Amino acid sequence: MNYLLLSQSFYPTMSLLFSNESLIYSVIQYPNEQYPNNLIFVTKTMFDVLKIDKKDPGGIFVVYGPGSFTGTRISVVDAKILAYSLSVPLYPINSLELTAAHVSGKVSTILSASRNEFFVADFEDGKRISDVEIVDLEKIVNEDKTFVSFEKLENFKSYKQIFPDVEVIRKFCLNLVLKKQLIEDPLSLEPLYLRAEEKLFKKIR
Amino acid sequence: MITLGIETSCDDTAVALIENDGKILSNVLTSQDVFHRDFGGIVPEIASRKHAELIGYTIVEALKLAKKELKDIDLVSVTKGPGLVGSLLVGIEAAKSLSFALDKPLIGVNHLEGHIYSLFLEGAPLYQAKSVFPFLILIVSGGHTELVLMEDFLSYRVLGRTRDDAAGEAIDKFARFLGYGYPGGPIIEKLGADGNPDKYPFPGLSFKGSSYEFSFSGLKTAGIYFIQKNPDVVKSDLSSLCASFENALVKILVERTIKAAKDFNVKGIGVVGGVSANKRLRETFLSKSPIEVYFPPKQLSTDNASMIGLTGYFHYTLKNEVSPLTLDAVSRLEL
Numbered sequence: 014m015n016y017l018l019l020s021q022s023f024y025p026t027m028s029l030l031f032s033n034e035s036l037i038y039s040v041i042q043y044p045n046e047q048y049p050n051n052l053i054f055v056t057k058t059m060f061d062v063l064k065i066d067k068k069d070p071g072g073i074f075v076v077y078g079p080g081s082f083t084g085t086r087i088s089v090v091d092a093k094i095l096a097y098s099l100s101v102p103l104y105p106i107n108s109l110e111l112t113a114a115h116v117s118g119k120v121s122t123i124l125s126a127s128r129n130e131f132f133v134a135d136f137e138d139g140k141r142i143s144d145v146e147i148v149d150l151e152k153i154v155n156e157d158k159t160f161v162s163f164e165k166l167e168n169f170k171s172y173k174q175i176f177p178d179v180e181v182i183r184k185f186c187l188n189l190v191l192k193k194q195l196i197e198d199p200l201s202l203e204p205l206y207l208r209a210e211e212k213l214f215k216k217i218r
Numbered sequence: 219m220i221t222l223g224i225e226t227s228c229d230d231t232a233v234a235l236i237e238n239d240g241k242i243l244s245n246v247l248t249s250q251d252v253f254h255r256d257f258g259g260i261v262p263e264i265a266s267r268k269h270a271e272l273i274g275y276t277i278v279e280a281l282k283l284a285k286k287e288l289k290d291i292d293l294v295s296v297t298k299g300p301g302l303v304g305s306l307l308v309g310i311e312a313a314k315s316l317s318f319a320l321d322k323p324l325i326g327v328n329h330l331e332g333h334i335y336s337l338f339l340e341g342a343p344l345y346q347a348k349s350v351f352p353f354l355i356l357i358v359s360g361g362h363t364e365l366v367l368m369e370d371f372l373s374y375r376v377l378g379r380t381r382d383d384a385a386g387e388a389i390d391k392f393a394r395f396l397g398y399g400y401p402g403g404p405i406i407e408k409l410g411a412d413g414n415p416d417k418y419p420f421p422g423l424s425f426k427g428s429s430y431e432f433s434f435s436g437l438k439t440a441g442i443y444f445i446q447k448n449p450d451v452v453k454s455d456l457s458s459l460c461a462s463f464e465n466a467l468v469k470i471l472v473e474r475t476i477k478a479a480k481d482f483n484v485k486g487i488g489v490v491g492g493v494s495a496n497k498r499l500r501e502t503f504l505s506k507s508p509i510e511v512y513f514p515p516k517q518l519s520t521d522n523a524s525m526i527g528l529t530g531y532f533h534y535t536l537k538n539e540v541s542p543l544t545l546d547a548v549s550r551l552e553l
């Protein structure tokens with residue numbers, strides 16, 4: 014069985030194609046300015062080059078946040094429309110949980126939420142032991158925790174940047190299949206924003 | 219041939235299915251008005267969120283109403299701009315995903331061009347019309363006011379635009395200063411329905427330069443100034459005040475359009491865009507123009523996906539145009 018993963022919640026963006034046994038093809042990229050939103054283009058090229066039928070995948074995985082609002086929206090819309098129109102199961106992945114799968118021990122995984130805020134959650138050997146939260150930089154910058162991120166962060170005392178490891182991601186995804194953590198109605202999937210509309214904008218009345 | 223159209227340039231999530239040159243199989247519009255009302259205008263991030271939430275179900279609804287399935291779609295047409303980038307992107311990504319999944323061509327179209335073809339849809343006065351050219355178009359909406367000379371399908375010459383505010387923008391501002399919500403156009407229209415449109419004088423256009431250009435900032439300022447200086451009129455004669463302001467705005471639009479129509483000896487005038495639904499604008503055009511004036515039906519004058527579907531259909535069938543899967547949103551796109 015083959016599977017497809019799409020992510021544009023953070024940089025680098027990813028289009029991965031893998032099977033139960035191994036990775037088939039991966040495009041992990043920092044898209045250029047000319048084609049900033051090329052996830053579908055890259056994905057189609059991948060299928061064309063490999064001559065794999067796009068109806069073939071047994072599942073589509075998508076990082077549904079938290080992360081860049083626009084980037085997450087793009088990959089979520091892509092994935093849910095693909096899952097719906099190809100009649101393929103859709104599996105949502107939390108970006109911070111995916112990060113945590115790359116490291117063992119006690120860590121805090123973190124991604125920038127802009128405006129000097131960060132998405133953070135604590136993990137122990139990949140298992141989440143806190144809520145996924147959005148916090149101010151000042152609150153966490155001096156903490157003694159080990160922060161782990163796909164992004165390059167500044168100011169943190171103890172932090173480790175990691176690059177997505179396709180083998181780790183593949184196993185993480187297959188585990189979701191095993192646990193049947195798919196979303197029943199793919200069209201109902203929405204990005205995980207954490208920052209509520211009411212907090213983003215002032216109501217005039 | 220069946221075209222699926224997607225329009226998400228502003229705050230309405232719209233999907234339509236059209237057959238061949240404009241037969242409307244379904245025309246679905248999920249309005250976000252209720253979400254934006256509390257903020258006094260459109261909040262881009264909220265609009266993008268709602269589009270992402272609604273787009274899939276709006277596609278399903280459009281297919282259901284048209285009694286069609288995904289496999290029946292031959293072409294996917296989507297608005298690429300102008301508009302709010304975050305909103306446009308949702309429609310574009312949905313269109314790209316459908317095009318890829320269904321193995322069908324994708325075409326990205328200009329929203330303003332879309333408004334033009336609202337006149338050529340089923341139920342509109344120029345449905346399946348072929349020999350209307352040269353034809354003059356006035357695009358008038360909350361964000362745009364421009365005169366376009368059309369020599370054939372897909373062939374345009376922009377004669378003039380607004381130098382500052384769009385007509386819809388001026389009337390929205392006027393409504394806001396009167397203490398009313400968004401969008402202001404329909405509110406002013408309602409308030410001024412029984413008023414005397416000639417009671418209060420507002421300035422017309424007086425700038426030098428192209429006689430096909432518009433300007434509404436002077437009128438807007440005069441309107442706001444009048445409201446501030448005459449609270450008694452606002453209180454006791456609101457109906458005539460609204461009618462007079464609306465009338466001044468309509469006069470500018472009608473006079474400039476008719477002049478251009480005569481100068482270029484066109485066979486007809488088309489008035490499109492959200493403001494084209496305005497009753498006073500329609501009546502004034504019909505009473506003043508020696509040349510035939512056409513309006514889309516009201517439900518097709520505001521943003522919709524049928525017009526996007528038809529525009530894409532014309533580009534695809536008349537010019538063999540398609541868009542690559544790298545298609546991106548263009549927030550400032552001109553005709």
Ligand SMILES: [Zn+2]
Binds near residue numbers: 329333359491492521
């Ligand atoms: Zn419009």
